[in-house]
Amino acid sequence: MSEKIQAPRGTFDVLGDDALARDRLESLARGILERAGYERIETPMFEATQLFARGVGESTDVVQKEMYTFDSGDGSESLTLRPEGTAPVCRAYMEHGMHKLPQPVKLWYLSSYFRRERPQKGRYRQFWQLGVEAIGSDDPAVDAETILLLSEILDALGARGLRLRLASLGTADSRAAYRAELTAHLRANEERLSQEVRDRIDLNPLRAFDADHPGTREVMASAPLLLDFLSDDDHEHFEAVKALLDAAGVAYEIDPTLVRGLDYYTRTVFEYTSDALGAQSGIGGGGRYDGLMEQLGGAPAPGMGWAAGVERMLLASPAPPVAAPPVDLYVAYAKPEHRQAAFRLAADARRAGHAARLELGGRSLKGQLKQADKTGARYVAILGDEGTSLKDMQSGEQKTVEPDTVMHHIRGGL
Numbered sequence: 288m289s290e291k292i293q294a295p296r297g298t299f300d301v302l303g304d305d306a307l308a309r310d311r312l313e314s315l316a317r318g319i320l321e322r323a324g325y326e327r328i329e330t331p332m333f334e335a336t337q338l339f340a341r342g343v344g345e346s347t348d349v350v351q352k353e354m355y356t357f358d359s360g361d362g363s364e365s366l367t368l369r370p371e372g373t374a375p376v377c378r379a380y381m382e383h384g385m386h387k388l389p390q391p392v393k394l395w396y397l398s399s400y401f402r403r404e405r406p407q408k409g410r411y412r413q414f415w416q417l418g419v420e421a422i423g424s425d426d427p428a429v430d431a432e433t434i435l436l437l438s439e440i441l442d443a444l445g446a447r448g449l450r451l452r453l454a455s456l457g458t459a460d461s462r463a464a465y466r467a468e469l470t471a472h473l474r475a476n477e478e479r480l481s482q483e484v485r486d487r488i489d490l491n492p493l494r495a496f497d498a499d500h501p502g503t504r505e506v507m508a509s510a511p512l513l514l515d516f517l518s519d520d521d522h523e524h525f526e527a528v529k530a531l532l533d534a535a536g537v538a539y540e541i542d543p544t545l546v547r548g549l550d551y552y553t554r555t556v557f558e559y560t561s562d563a564l565g566a567q568s569g570i571g572g573g574g575r576y577d578g579l580m581e582q583l584g585g586a587p588a589p590g591m592g593w594a595a596g597v598e599r600m601l602l603a604s605p606a607p608p609v610a611a612p613p614v615d616l617y618v619a620y621a622k623p624e625h626r627q628a629a630f631r632l633a634a635d636a637r638r639a640g641h642a643a644r645l646e647l648g649g650r651s652l653k654g655q656l657k658q659a660d661k662t663g664a665r666y667v668a669i670l671g672d673e674g675t676s677l678k679d680m681q682s683g684e685q686k687t688v689e690p691d692t693v694m695h696h697i698r699g700g701l
């Protein structure tokens with residue numbers, strides 16, 4: 288026998304209770320987002336590699352080591368399985384001329400994404416994200432409203448151990464001044480830093496706040512903070528976001544060391560973590576990206592959004608009791624010659640809007656009745672030589688009926 292083929296490392300199948308839990312998450316999220324005026328968008332599973340190289344940023348881990356990149360097949364372009372959803376949604380905004388619509392354009396998505404990461408609990412190579420993007424307004428109310436939406440979704444799911452961290456990165460200008468200060472601080476303490484941080488001082492000094500290395504952490508404890516470098520406008524924007532979150536009763540902590548793994552952020556950034564998750568504690572995060580559209584070659588348009596990992600949201604939420612969908616009618620038959628009539632009855636029942644099951648596994652009548660019991664069917668119809676008998680499983684009442692009146696009987700009872 289040849290060796291069994293397994294799913295690739297860092298991927299998983301979705302089935303059973305997990306599929307039901309995902310359905311529940313989707314309908315909860317859909318309700319909350321659609322009530323706030325968000326419309327669903329789905330973009331292709333792969334995009335031009337340049338979209339992510341320019342959008343997410345050449346210096347990020349995502350672009351440097353985590354993308355699944357391949358040739359289009361005709362040598363015309365390099366393609367990449369989407370590692371995230373913001374750059375693709377911005378591309379779609381430009382491509383469909385969405386700047387002509389009332390702004391901001393508010394979109395949501397629930398799709399799978401791909402990153403070549405070391406798999407562990409809560410970290411996969413194919414994973415699902417629920418996300419929103421609101422493009423075309425720099426009003427701080429957009430920032431606060433999107434954050435509030437994630438907070439409501441996590442609450443509705445029952446996610447445990449939540450913490451919301453919030454910061455502002457300012458605009459590119461204030462960040463440039465800050466970057467120079469931070470780089471000087473890192474250079475002055477270079478010998479205490481990890482090799483990885485040292486190698487990236489010029490490329491991405493902010494990522495040093497993310498390091499676990501003890502020496503690096505010590506150096507970062509006394510590092511200058513970006514929040515102290517904000518321009519007056521950025522400061523005002525941040526204060527407005529905080530005031531709106533306060534008004535909505537959303538609890539948060541200001542974390543001046545909050546670092547996001549993607550380069551497009553400006554001003555507001557935030558992250559939800561859950562202490563129910565272990566090492567991969569980031570449940571969802573996002574922020575403002577007012578310069579991204581231009582970076583992708585479009586006309587300037589400010590944007591704000593977030594994405595949350597579906598697997599991590601479910602890991603952090605106690606599984607609700609999942610009820611199997613109810614079965615109205617189970618059609619059983621005594622002999623093979625009754626199969627056609629049984630098949631027709633089940634099909635008719637479904638056309639009439641009832642949930643109906645039919646024997647497909649070749650079981651004996653006894654076996655079929657056992658199955659009917661297991662599915663919790665409300666009615667069981669048994670087709671036999673003596674006609675059709677219909678049993679109401681709730682009252683235990685059983686009677687012989689004309690085959691074409693079965694529907695009439697169950698409709699009366701249901």
Ligand code: HAM
Pocket residue numbers: 370371372373402404409410411412413414415416418419420548549569570571572573574575576591592593594595596597598599
């Ligand atoms: P991100 O922080 O890279 O942001 O990912 C968002 C969420 O996706 C994370 O908080 C985590 O829950 C989940 N996630 C990321 N990588 C993995 C993985 N390998 N396995 C399982 N879950 C994962 C973004 O992707 C931005 N596009 C968010 C955004 C939207 N910013 C503005 N708009």
